Amino acid sequence: MPEEPPDSRLGVNDFVRFLLELFAFFTFAFWGFVAWPFPWNVAFGVATPLFAIVVWALFRSPKAVIRIDPFGKALVEIVIMGSAALAWLMLGQPIIAVVFGVLAVISGVIAGRKEFR
Template sequence: MSTAPADPQQPKISPNDVLRFFLELFAFVSLGIWGFLAFPLPWPGILIGIGAPLLAILAWALFVSPKSVFRIDTFGKALVEIAVFSAAAIGWWTLGQPIVAVVFAVVAAVSGILNGRKELAR
C-alpha cells in the first residue's frame, strides 16, 4: 500500500489561518454595524455603514490577502491588519460593548502575533 506524496503547491491551512479568516469577516461586519448604529440614519449612517467595511475590504485585498495586488513586507501587512482590527475593536467600544471590543482585540492580537512569527520564520 503506497501513499501519494502531498502536493507541494497545496498550501497548508492551519487552525490559526481559519481563525484569522473569521476575524477578518467579523471585523468587516463589525465596521458595518458600527457605521449603521453610531451615526444617524439615513445620512451619514448609510454612507458610513456601507463605506467603512468596503474601505477595510479594499485595504485588505490590496495589501494583506494571499493574492494581494501589491506585495509588501510582513511589517506593512501587519500595519494594515492592525488598522482594520483596531478600527473594529474601537467601533465596538464606542457602541458601548467593551467586552466584545477587548475579547476581539486580544484574540486578533494573539492570532496576528502567531501569524507574524510564522511569516518571519520563512
Template sequence: MRDAPRSPVDPGDDPVPASASTPRRPADVWTVIRFLVCAFGLLSLAYWGYLAWPYPFPAVFFIVGAPLFAAVVWYLFRSPRSPIETDVVGKTVVETALVVAAGATWISLGHPVVGLVFVVVAAVSGVVAFRRETA
C-alpha cells in the first residue's frame, strides 16, 4: 500500500512526557522525618478535637475541621506545589503557626513534654527543609 496516509510527525520526533524525564528524588531520612512531623501534627489536632470537646456535635466538627483547616492552609501557602506564590517569610510564618498550634494542643491536653518535643523536632526538620529549598 504505497498511498496510505502518513502522520505529519515522525515516530522518532515524539516528545518525551515530563514525568518520564524528571526522575523522583529518593526519600532520605529528613524527608521521612518531615512527613512524620506533618502527619503527627494533623493527628494531634484531630486528637485534641476528640478530647477537648463534648462528643456528638462540637467534637466531630473539631476532629475533622482542625486538621482539614491546617492541611488546606499548608497546601495553599507552604506546599511546594501551592497555587499561591508566597515568599520565604510567608512560608516560615505559616509553618511556624501550624507547628505551634499542633504543639499547643498537647500542652492544652496536659502533656507539655510531648508538645515541646514535637515543636523542637518540627523546628529542626523545618530548618533542614528551609536550607534545602534555598540551596
C-alpha cells in the first residue's frame, strides 16, 4: 500500500508556532542586548539569535538541511523554546516566561502529535 503524502495544509497551530519561533529569536536578541554590558551586549545581541536561527534551520524547519528523527526535532525545539523562556526569567519577567513557555509546550504537543501520526 503506498504511503500517503503528509498533510501540507497550514493551520492555526502552524501560524502560532511561527509566531513563537519569531518571538524566541527576538527574545535572544533582546536578552543579549539587555543582559550584558557593552561591548558584550552587541556580540550576544547579534550572535545569540543568529545561532538559534541557524540551529532551527539546520534541524527543525520544514525544509531542514539535516534530517533527524522526530525525537531529535523535539529536543531541538525544547532547547530553543526553553532557553527563550529562561531568558525572560533571567530578565526578571516571570509572567512572560510562563506564558511563552505554556504556549510553546501546548503548540509543540499539538504539532508533535501531528508529526508522530
